[in-house]
Amino acid sequence: MTRSPIAPVSPGRGRLRPLGLDEVRITGGFWARRQQINAEATLHHCREWMERVGWIGNFRTAVQPDGRIDRDRRGREFADSDVYKLLEAMAWETGRRADPVLDAAIADLTEVLAPAQEPDGYLNTAYGRPGQSPRYSDLEWGHELYCYGHLIQAGVAQSRARGEGELTKIARRAADHVCATFGRGGIERVCGHPVIEPALVELARLTGEQRYLDQAALFVARRGHGTLADIEFGRAYYQDDLPVREAKVLRGHAVRALYLAAGAVDVAVETGDEELLAAVVRQWETTVARRTYLTGGMGSHHRDESFGDDFVLPPDRAYSETCAGVASVMLSWRLLLATGEPRFADLAERTLFNVVAASPSEDGRAFFYANTLHRRRRGTALRTDTDSPRADSGLRAPWFAVSCCPTNVARTLAQLSGYVATADEHGVQLHQYADAEIVTTLDDGRAIGLRTRTDYPAGGVVTVRITRSTDRPWILSLRVPDWTAGATAWLVDPDGVRSPAAPGTAEVTRVFRAGDEVRLELPVSPRWIRADPRIDAVRGTLAVQRGPLVYCAESTDLPGGRDVDAVRVDPRTPPRDGPDDSTVTVAGELTEADEASEPNEQRATAWPYEPHSHPSPRPEGRTTAAGRTEIVLVPYRSWANRGPSTMRVWLPTTEPDTTTPTER
């Protein structure tokens, strides 16, 4: 392999070439702030918690001569993987900026896990030692290959960021062990939780070793042939119900489905398997059209953390797991690199702003595991010194019994500048907008430099200044987000010529000179959003989006201690910018139906269904409006940062109830 930038994904072919973390730096604005908090708070927070709950200690216990790992091991069967994901996050962070302290921390942590690797490359603290279940005795739930997947991704990250180190070597030994054990003639099955697939392809890309790619391709091809048991959730839970290339839509456990699809894209790209790539594109399309929340969140079933049937997207039961958001960005990014189509960057942007960024608290020390779109009951203040059940809180928690999301968010934020721009033989493509410095060379060796300035997503103006160019023409491409549909975006070229820019891609082709400026003006005014009528659960409501940001009503902003279920909005009045940069104001009413969080005994006893043709008097106040008012909305991603609250994204309208037309 000839090139391996410090990039989260580095395909050997495809439409676009990723740029490394050394080629794109986010220098200011929203994402720079999130990256800073990630580096300064979250990485340390995760390390500290994994020491506290014993997941790092498991590696130490495993190798103690008199150790009792079978008795003393802490955490769930996949706890090792979070140590690896933290290492991956730390590695990307060292690729983003040199940090000797972080280098040392990686080396320290690597030293903890290295001795636990067995001579044949096997590495897992939950299996195979005296008193434990045998290796690979529970492929359905054991997560051993899943853990390797994250270990390998960490090793790849280290190698790309800082050159091959001890972590990379451990990862290669594990990968060699996987190939030896799960190759043809070996255990011809798959892991209950995919992620080994994209990891092995990445390792093949890093090392040029074909066998890692072959093994990944084997895992993708085997899936869907029932090599795993038919569990209560069905084989669809781990995508073992249908071969990847036959499936029409993503289904089952959302994170599993998305990781597998990412791995399938990687295999398809490296092997030139257009049919497989087309199958995943089709699955992505259908999933986005039918099984995705407005936020980009995926998965509505709490029971098995899975996608629901088409259009089963109840806001108040949205699961929308943070890790599914991370996995969705991984998949969309791969599809963007493979195809060059901006729709994949559109979904990545939506998901980054409204799922990935929604998970961590402002201080980076607490997280949402699930990201509901409607919370009716105020959360209970959480203790900061104990972990939490994974999904049922209305407030972010410092750590979870199943704590996949903090480290997943951390590794995504650390690698985020890798998603900003790409290059090809014709020029440079900007996909995500932030203050950034970009320096790269085109495929023909021409050196190019750009500097973007913007207060996006608060503002819609993105200025791209050429800082280095050549004397031959090249193309600067800018994504015009899908959310601009119906409004007008403008592209201003270096000569000041303004042209309307439709959703998709806007381009300027010319011999750029240093100092030239291209400006993209995106219409970020807030807008009402309505849903396809097949999404039953939001009928009769509207949401607000401003640029890529989905907004919500939060009780914190309502007068008189009202809960959000009192909000009725007037769709005839467009939403408008609120009193400060981040808020939006809508016209509406506050009904008296605001006692949802605490049953009001006088109103609690009415049967909530009544004949329609003979309306009986409703309990007083149940739908009485308290008069017209202005309602302040805040970005969805920021909710629950001001104490316990209720929240909703989809807001009922003040229009006459569709169920009472005879009263008109």
Add this chain to the structure above:
Amino acid sequence: MTRSPIAPVSPGRGRLRPLGLDEVRITGGFWARRQQINAEATLHHCREWMERVGWIGNFRTAVQPDGRIDRDRRGREFADSDVYKLLEAMAWETGRRADPVLDAAIADLTEVLAPAQEPDGYLNTAYGRPGQSPRYSDLEWGHELYCYGHLIQAGVAQSRARGEGELTKIARRAADHVCATFGRGGIERVCGHPVIEPALVELARLTGEQRYLDQAALFVARRGHGTLADIEFGRAYYQDDLPVREAKVLRGHAVRALYLAAGAVDVAVETGDEELLAAVVRQWETTVARRTYLTGGMGSHHRDESFGDDFVLPPDRAYSETCAGVASVMLSWRLLLATGEPRFADLAERTLFNVVAASPSEDGRAFFYANTLHRRRRGTALRTDTDSPRADSGLRAPWFAVSCCPTNVARTLAQLSGYVATADEHGVQLHQYADAEIVTTLDDGRAIGLRTRTDYPAGGVVTVRITRSTDRPWILSLRVPDWTAGATAWLVDPDGVRSPAAPGTAEVTRVFRAGDEVRLELPVSPRWIRADPRIDAVRGTLAVQRGPLVYCAESTDLPGGRDVDAVRVDPRTPPRDGPDDSTVTVAGELTEADEASEPNEQRATAWPYEPHSHPSPRPEGRTTAAGRTEIVLVPYRSWANRGPSTMRVWLPTTEPDTTTPTER
């Protein structure tokens, strides 16, 4: 105790006195048919399946001298309980009608389990033997007391139906063991799954032994004090978060919550604890007003089979477990006996017709575990020879890995005539309407006979003929169901005088003579039903109810293979009776949005959210009406008896979309 009728519940005090299965017989109509199928098909079906899956065999294995129960035991930890519930169903069936074959079957089955009871009364095939976990080592999930609860209920049923037998003795020994082990100074904790509480009170009622009541009261009083671990679902899952008398609403696992509440009522009634009774009444009220589906179904969370927050009642994610319906009837019946208030019979009726009767197939050999109110995807035909995951099918299944519902339905149907009528010192009260023969004595010893004739719920006329009376006046009370609100019911007395009857209770007081007839005329015309606007998930839709029956659209009845999501109904036209007794016809349209079950690739790729103020063209046909049509609805309880189908109870209206007012 002075009286113990062949009745499912026999309180020592309370407003109303239950009548036994020998005093009330259902002689024809809907419920008679269900009782017949239950007796002729379901009981045998359950026995056969429990032999096949080894749950009965567990008792045999447990006592084999060379047995390996720890290795060979089959089924979940609570499998014993289904054997007991089947025994209870069989026992009530023998109380309903003499059946020597069934007597012998009970004796046979009792002989299987008797040897497994240990000398101290302990009886459970999952714990305590070599290689198994110790007794009571996992009160959270072990279900040992839960199994006793069902064993004791079976023993009580046997004793009431046929006189004390071996099963009753086994149950008493188990109860004695519970008192010895869990009394004061013993294990001062509770079981993770309530049901021992009502069972012990019933045993106290049967035997007159105070200590059973005391132990039940202890269990009720202990609950809510955190004697069980704080699990991932939280202590609310098993109601150990709050003392029963402090709770405001039912919460956590629905079946657990309802069984516990039933037991608390039993304790309150027997101990004269008005505060405890009032607490449960309050919980019932709030739960019915805020956490109950139109069908009477309870529980919207699949993840932990629990109640959701107030008004979280999405039809397409309704769990509405069959057993929660059974448990809700148990609770409502107890509250009716305690208070005499007809609202409890109203909910019982709704739940019996729309949950309990919805679970079994027409042939009584397949069951719904969960009872969704909206099914978007056609179910897959199920094999009749393998058990099924518990909740995710669109078709009834013959058996489940967790198979609590078939035996729970069976025992409810066998005891059903016990819910039809009660007596007190003033007369007789009719609560549920069916063809029935009622013979009883009033508290003062007067003998009374009634015969009811009706084709309810198809028709609304109930004729009550006095077959035996005395020369003193007494009161015949008839429940006027809550669903008549807004229409007019009529009561016709023996002299032919017609009076309007408001929801609640209608009474005739006189010196009845044999041959006198009282007629109740209930307005069973179909009607639109609308929901409280706080139930977000059904905004903009209407349902249809006809008498106590909730109706649904099923794809089987739609032309051209349409799915139910194509249905739009016109709320300005009242629903009317359909082409046959059981159907209803509504006016509406069928949109083209009917491809939900199989992604149509041309329409699958649209992002399903769009700006409202600048409507972009919707994909062709997405909301195009195919013209006005008549749509046939069927009773909800009958759906999925004609092959795979899609189904919905709440039907979107044809009214202009509330989200597009600017287009008017």
